[in-house]
Amino acid sequence: MRRKKLLIGASVIALAAAGVAVALAPLAAEPEREKDCGDVLPPLPGEAARPAKPEPAWAQKGGSVNDASCLSRTPVAGIVSPHSEKEVADTLAYARAAGLTVSPAGVRHSMGGHAFRRGGIMLDMRHMNRIELNPESSTVTVGGGATWHDIQKAIHPRFAVKAMQSTDIFTVGGSISVNAHGMDHQAGALMGSIRSLRVMLADGRALTVSPEENADLFHLIVGGYGLFGVILSAELQVVPNDIYESGRELVAMKDLPARLAKIIADPNVGLMYTHLSTAPGSLLDEALIYTYRHTNEAGMTRAPLGEVGSVKMRRLTVNLAKKGPVFQSLKWWSEKNLEHRFETCTVTRAQAMHDAEACLVSRNDPMHDSVPYLRNHLKNDTDILHEYFIPRDRLIPFVNGLREIVRGQDANLLNASVRVVGKEDNFLTYAPQPAYSVVLYFNQRTDADGNPRMQRLTSALIDLAKAQGGRFFLPYQLHYTPEQLEASYPQIRGFFAEKRKWDPAGMFRNTWYERYAPALG
Template sequence: MADEQKGFRLSRRLLLGAAVVGGAVLWGGNTVARLARGPSGPKNAGRIADIDGFALPLKPLDNAPAFDASLPWSAKGGDINDASGLSMTPVYGVVEVSGDEHIAKALAFARANGLKISLAAIRHSMGGHAFDDNALVLDLRKFNRVTVDAAAKTMTLQPGARWHDIQNLLHPHFAVKAMQSTDIFSVGGSLSVNAHGMDHQAGSVAGSIRSMRVMLADGSVTTCSPTENTDLFRHVVGGYGLFGVVLEATLDIVDNAVYRTSREIIKSDDFPEFFAKVLEPNKDIGLFYGHLSTAPGNFLEDMIVYRYDKVAERPPADQPEIGEPGSVGLKRVIINLAKWGSLFQELKWFTEKTLEPKFESCTVARTSAMAEVRATVQ
């Protein structure tokens, strides 16, 4: 009888232990899965700040004009937000643009009815300055045609085209010359903020523009470039859509060079000298970026400089297609864990400077290098 009771107690302990271990494993698995997930959808925290000096919240127009049935409306009334989820803005309506004629009709309708115009695509120009209350919004995401002139090393594209799709179109022979260090944005958005990226030799996107066709507020169309209608060019590039709508732009493209990857850990205070003596004069360094330490032990004191030294003008003929960035889920877990406190912030820094180099490719094509950086910020 005593042996039976002892065996029963032992079984209960085993069951209890198994339940605890199983619960811990289940909790750990669910936590890791949650930390590795990307955003489930657009965020919307309403409108947390007064964007334009008027009291909050603003209401839709009291006497809004009737909607023009000839325009392709995707929304009538309502509101929009940018990627931050913090810039809720009431709008008159949203026109889904797929051709020049939609823009011309929308501008004419806005002029006739005293409406303002806002431009939007991926909506990563955050802070509310890309929107206006009760404006007619031109959604340019389907206005995205791209053509490539291999002989001239140029591409002509509409503003709704995304850099990710463009890079896949250019690969494996060519690559984008200048864009942000991630490829999720639209060309129109990049032009409107005059964005820059990893190529310090190329500079901002303005330096890669051959010419642009722009529709002005009165519906007229003109061409501008660094040498033609230069005042308009300087205003449109970096003008957040305030001076006209870009109908198409012709940009330089470059050979899809192959780079050898490496990284150096330096003191943040030494970076200006490092840039002047190492990065700037070496024309074979095609791309670079830096990450500052956010670990409490050396907060903002140290940094990792990632550099890409050119070793070939073109990748091999059998170069595979651009894949999705590697280890995105793992990097999300590490970044999200770092929000939990100093121990995990130190772990993130240790992983970045010590473990990551062991799993990276020695060489990479330019298009793939630009895609890989996206994994560090997703």
């Protein structure tokens, strides 16, 4: 009898274990295809295209496109994927004759239809990805469709990117169109590392623009969301691929501004970023500061750039955190206590390292992350980015308000980080003064209730940022009103007026422009 009970017990345990494995499998599964959650973008009046010859070489004729939100399914005239400047010019000529609009696009990680428009041509620039390193001038000339991932591989191990986004999946043209920033607080946003751009205007003219040449247009194209021209190529500054000693420290949120101020003033810190707790018990009350300090490079060897490992385990951790407070707490506990023990040290000394020695990495390593673990196979589920630029002396009041809103609206906050942003002087600047960037990563259901809840959350956070003298980033969902846009960006009417001056026929358009230009133009 006892043996029989043991056998039954063992069978029950085995079945339970199998059930857990089955339940967890979708959380770690690879996505089967690009996720499509429908279309929540505002409707636009349709345009009947007039026939024109010759037609471009369509990569896709008709059909629909979407973006990283998976919520922006939009019917288009088609997709053209040019391989040369001539093919771009031919596509624009066809669009002018056919009365179609054109939207330059990269990997489409903007989340509000910024890379396409209903009934228009989406110009997929990813085949214009030539990369040419110029060691003598410490520059790299790249096509607008080149990704930071490929640029890093092309210039490693001698050189590193000066300024780029914190992950490497984006195209150069897309990053320039939003004036992206990243981990290097000394380099500033991408605008500061651009030597020159080659762009094509709506009439088919190709121009060189830079801080010195055609400077007015340069300041409009950087952070101009593809509305002034097609970015054909860019000449960017590169820097030595320095070796850093990685470090991390846990601080209370109340002490974070003072600690960050000291790190910013330290010239030996080359890269930095901060993660805030998303665990319910310490929500936004704790911060982990990650730093990369210059170190002596004598006798050291840089390893080839590797790809991110443990993808399924990372995906499982992120997706479990969507399931409730226990897993959210476990995720933060793991980051505080476990993750650093598995850090990959990519730089080796000529002599053997001792166990107590710090982990060394090259500059390229922390930014060489294509975040494959954020892609998933989950149904009725998407993840949404927000970003807010807060004056440095108002960070604590903003975070206190953020905590209250997240708890009050029961928002599913998966990740929160802080980065350092300097003053940016492009036309549609998000940082008219030095600021901290607060980046938020929310999980959203795609059912009938999910989008209205995200809209309420977004509106509340935009108002909070404005009350603290800050601004919100524009590449994300279109959940803000024209009045909120103008309150945060008082230069928006001038921006739209410049758009009409440089593109009087309105060839370059996207869903974002169609949503706000009629109200504010």
